Amino acid sequence: MSAPEIHIQFAPELALFVPHGRRSGATPLTTDGVSSLGHVVESSGVPLTEVGALRVNGREVPKSYVPAAGDAVEVRPVTRPQQVPGAPLRFLLDVHLGTLARRLRLLGVDTAYESTDIGDPALATRSATEKRVMLSRDRGLLHRRELWAGAYVYSTRPEDQLHDVLDRFRPDLRPWTRCTACNGLLRAATREEVADRLESGTHRSYDVFAQCEECGRAYWKGAHHEQLETIVEHALAEFHGGADA
Structure with a gap:
């Protein structure tokens, strides 16, 4: 036959x-x-x-x-926007997507990121355990059965990557609420609380601060704030879901 x-x-x-x-x-x-x-x-x-x-x-x-x-x-x-049932929308990014991870965190999106190559099996297991959408350009990783959910990142340019993820999943955006270094939540802080973490001269130049509840990193409107504001404004202008929450 x-x-x-x-x-x-x-x-x-x-x-x-x-x-x-x-x-x-x-x-x-x-x-x-x-x-x-x-x-x-x-x-x-x-x-x-x-x-x-x-x-x-x-x-x-x-x-x-x-x-x-x-x-x-x-x-x-996949139809856009894509719905991921059964869990709050959270992401996991592999070692090659560090800039995308920081930009998603800047927008307040729950984004875990592995800064070292821990291997496809470990990434797939973490995706399943924490119920996170795996974002990667590794096609082999996205074929793994144990993934909770996954999505291919089509571009190599961070700005295009961010647009693609926001367009595909439409996560709630809550800018300035997460630490771009560790994904922890930020809280308002006084100058005195973060004094030991400030760069030289920052004490005199700024008076509005935030601090990560997880790693303790301090944030203020420094030299790169205008560039970050542009990223946030563009994202909110096009993908405003959750922006007022």
Whole structure:
């Protein structure tokens, strides 16, 4: 008995994951007759974190559907904004996304970040244990079954990465409420409380301070504040959900 052949078409948004020959139009693909459509799609190179609706012969099917000979399959991208059920929206970023992590924290988004390479198994386990959405450019990591949830970061430019994550997940934004160094919550502080952590001259130049409840780092409107304000203003202008909370 010959193996079933299906015709599969990937949405343009998923083109970067699939071999060149399958990037445009429906292409034939031989299956084993027993694997689920989700497995077939993953085997083609597309992480299931990036897959939205699967349609076979015009009707939507679950990832567990086993394709039959002659099936016409459409693979669509995740619908935006993407809902992550079952837990407060929190993120986990790998070692390569430090700038993105700091910018998400600047906006008050709960963002864990591994500053060293702890390996894919440990990252996937942390994602599952803490129920965090894993953000990464590592396609292999996003294929791991134990992930709570995940998303591919499509750009290498931090400003584009931030826009993509905010557009995809629409997290509540509460700028200036988290430590960009450790993700802890900030509280208002007096000059006296943070005196031992201030740079030379800061005592005289500033009188509004905040301090991280976790690591104790002090914050004030220093030389780089205008640049940070620009990042915050742009994010709030386009993705204002939760900004007034």
